[in-house]
Amino acid sequence: MTRRRARPCRPRALLAAAAVPLALVLALGLAAAPAQATTPAPAEPSAERGKRLYTSYCARCHGVNMVNTAGTTFDLRRFPKDQRERFELSVVKGKNAMPAWGDTLKPDELQSLWLYVSGGGG
Numbered sequence: 001m002t003r004r005r006a007r008p009c010r011p012r013a014l015l016a017a018a019a020v021p022l023a024l025v026l027a028l029g030l031a032a033a034p035a036q037a038t039t040p041a042p043a044e045p046s047a048e049r050g051k052r053l054y055t056s057y058c059a060r061c062h063g064v065n066m067v068n069t070a071g072t073t074f075d076l077r078r079f080p081k082d083q084r085e086r087f088e089l090s091v092v093k094g095k096n097a098m099p100a101w102g103d104t105l106k107p108d109e110l111q112s113l114w115l116y117v118s119g120g121g122g
């Protein structure tokens with residue numbers, strides 16, 4: 001007599017099939033989590049971000065787009081491009097009438113501002 005072959009029951013395959021969507025959900029969840037935790041702005045420093053920061057924090061004294069019309073504050077377009085350390089020190093600690101920005105700016109924001117200022121503004 002011929003026994004009908006029982007249909008192979010493969011619990012492993014079933015498990016694997018269930019694991020794929022589960023892994024996808026987990027991966028998507030993990031990818032979405034940091035985006036919610038941080039600000040929408042990308043963390044990569046860039047002159048473009050620097051310009052936005054400059055406009056919010058620095059333009060009221062140093063002029064829109066670094067064009068300094070008042071003549072009383074430092075003209076940032078003339079800031080020496082090879083003196084990044086001086087830039088960071090003055091901005092973080094402040095200088096005479098310029099307030100310190102160390103508590104306001106994150107390190108990547110300081111870097112973005114330097115990229116903007118050393119790029120000549122605009």
Ligand code: HEC
Nearest residue numbers: 057058061073074086087090091095096097098099101113
């Ligand atoms: C309240 C007005 C004010 C604001 C806001 C301001 N600054 Fe200044 N800044 C000054 C003044 C005034 C000086 C000149 C300081 C001096 O040499 O006596 C100066 C000087 C500087 C210098 C030259 C420092 C040096 O080493 O000679 C840099 C660089 C600078 N500011 C960057 C910035 C940046 C970047 C921002 C925004 C995060 C900013 N400043 C916001 C007033 C301001």
